[in-house]
Amino acid sequence: MHPRPESDLVRSLRAALPLDAVLAHPDERRVYDCDGQTLHRSAADVVVLPRTAEEVIATMTVASAAGAPVVPRGAGTGLSGGTLAPRGGVMIVTSRMDRILSLDPRARRAVVQPGVINARLSDAARRHGLRYAPDPSSQTACTIGGNVAENSGGPHTLRLGTTTNHVTGLAVVTSDASMIRLGECAATPTEHDDALMGLVTGSEGLFGVVTEIVVRLVPAPEAVRTFLASYASVPAAGRAVSAVLASGTLPAAMELMDQACVRAVEDFAHAGFPSNAAAVVLIELEGATEEVNADEPVMLRALRGQSPIDVRAATSDEERGRMWKGRKQAAGALGRICRGFYTHDGCVPPSRLAEALEGIGEVAARNGVRVATLAHAGDGNIHPLFLFDTLDDNELRRGAKAGREVLELCLALGGSLTGEHGVGGEKRDLLPLQYDAPTISLFRRIRAAFDPAERMNPEKVFPAAAPGGGFAGTKPARGWL
Ligand SMILES: Cc1cc2nc3c(=O)[nH]c(=O)nc-3n(C[C@H](O)[C@H](O)[C@H](O)COP(=O)(O)OP(=O)(O)OC[C@H]3O[C@@H](n4cnc5c(N)ncnc54)[C@H](O)[C@@H]3O)c2cc1C
Numbered sequence: 021m022h023p024r025p026e027s028d029l030v031r032s033l034r035a036a037l038p039l040d041a042v043l044a045h046p047d048e049r050r051v052y053d054c055d056g057q058t059l060h061r062s063a064a065d066v067v068v069l070p071r072t073a074e075e076v077i078a079t080m081t082v083a084s085a086a087g088a089p090v091v092p093r094g095a096g097t098g099l100s101g102g103t104l105a106p107r108g109g110v111m112i113v114t115s116r117m118d119r120i121l122s123l124d125p126r127a128r129r130a131v132v133q134p135g136v137i138n139a140r141l142s143d144a145a146r147r148h149g150l151r152y153a154p155d156p157s158s159q160t161a162c163t164i165g166g167n168v169a170e171n172s173g174g175p176h177t178l179r180l181g182t183t184t185n186h187v188t189g190l191a192v193v194t195s196d197a198s199m200i201r202l203g204e205c206a207a208t209p210t211e212h213d214d215a216l217m218g219l220v221t222g223s224e225g226l227f228g229v230v231t232e233i234v235v236r237l238v239p240a241p242e243a244v245r246t247f248l249a250s251y252a253s254v255p256a257a258g259r260a261v262s263a264v265l266a267s268g269t270l271p272a273a274m275e276l277m278d279q280a281c282v283r284a285v286e287d288f289a290h291a292g293f294p295s296n297a298a299a300v301v302l303i304e305l306e307g308a309t310e311e312v313n314a315d316e317p318v319m320l321r322a323l324r325g326q327s328p329i330d331v332r333a334a335t336s337d338e339e340r341g342r343m344w345k346g347r348k349q350a351a352g353a354l355g356r357i358c359r360g361f362y363t364h365d366g367c368v369p370p371s372r373l374a375e376a377l378e379g380i381g382e383v384a385a386r387n388g389v390r391v392a393t394l395a396h397a398g399d400g401n402i403h404p405l406f407l408f409d410t411l412d413d414n415e416l417r418r419g420a421k422a423g424r425e426v427l428e429l430c431l432a433l434g435g436s437l438t439g440e441h442g443v444g445g446e447k448r449d450l451l452p453l454q455y456d457a458p459t460i461s462l463f464r465r466i467r468a469a470f471d472p473a474e475r476m477n478p479e480k481v482f483p484a485a486a487p488g489g490g491f492a493g494t495k496p497a498r499g500w501l
Pocket of ligand 1: 055056091092093094095096097098099102103114134155156157158161162163164165166167168169170171172173174175224225226228229230231351352440441477
């Protein structure tokens, strides 16, 4: 059989880029046809792996001349279908743009390419007594570029803020192949740069490809104390989190796991979590020793006010490390007890956490699905993981329905559709439940200022043109939609 002739788009990209930067064979492209939300798939016509910003500009020049859509991609750990290519076109994968360009401990700044893996930056900073604060649970795989696009959070962003609070400079290549330099990436930063960086951070790849990032590094805290509180009911654990926040102390992290998560983790990571409890809360205090000394009794009083089964402190760095390993690998551990899971990241005001957690149980029971719940509880950001057998379409459908019902519950409790995973393709049709038409129209006009032809990451974030249009152009992994 003769190979099919390559399209003009592929030929032009091959002419503009190094030989090994362009992948056009279907087998090579298939690797990039979904992200961490594996229920939908769609491959780009061609995948480009640039090493430099100049190669990104060259790619964007070709795509612009061809009128082709462009989808940026980091590590593909996203959980909202943000890296799918429902209209084909060019996918720009940043995994080879993985250099830490500079790290200045005195200025507490690092300049990185977008494909740098989050944990690598943290490790590099740690050698200087510093750290990069945003620490998504996926940090051993996800990229700083992806973190910027999603404004990612993590367990330790409760006190220190999400990605947007740590970005001080950005370089972005827009769909017309222009390079915008903002903040500390600009020769002369202006007072408007912060606002523009705020817009780009969290824009889910709709405004351009981020090619360089300057981040703030923070000093490692003087004192760190880690506690594990266990409760006989999930709502009691939720009330304990609300009580700690209401007490006036602000821990660095407050993470909740229900019994299903704890049991899966214990079988796998042996983190020392009590598997008889209905839920556990992992709390970390950090800061100046004096401050931590003052906060500890206030926090313990709040935890004990909700009748815990037990509250214990980690007694060594090793024990603390095991607890965090258990928390951060919880989603992976669930892979041992189910073939697949579907999760969302709806948020509720922390004061309504107990109601939301109770509601998740009711939604799961009503839909006849198994659920395991994790939460960045201090942020009110809940992750119910609906477990399903990937070979059972019926279970898949029920899990998807349950996910939507939990998001509706979050909105009813005064929360939001997404705390960190983004809207992507998956939640686009739910956007009107949170925002009214004039607000969505304003969002569209802001997008048009960056990308008038809407070629960047199409079919994402904004509702489909036709009601019920869903995630147009993508292929459900099975026939569940
Ligand atoms: C087990 C697990 C745990 C997770 N835990 C967390 C968590 O604690 N907190 C959290 O916030 N998220 C979490 N996530 C979600 C995900 O890891 C984050 O959204 C992460 O920031 C995505 O980074 P990535 O490099 O994988 O990006 P990708 O998945 O490749 O892309 C995500 C989005 O960013 C865009 N994008 C990527 N790179 C660029 C770029 N250079 N320029 C412009 N746009 C770009 C893409 O188009 C896409 O829309 C978790 C995911 C998994 C699988």
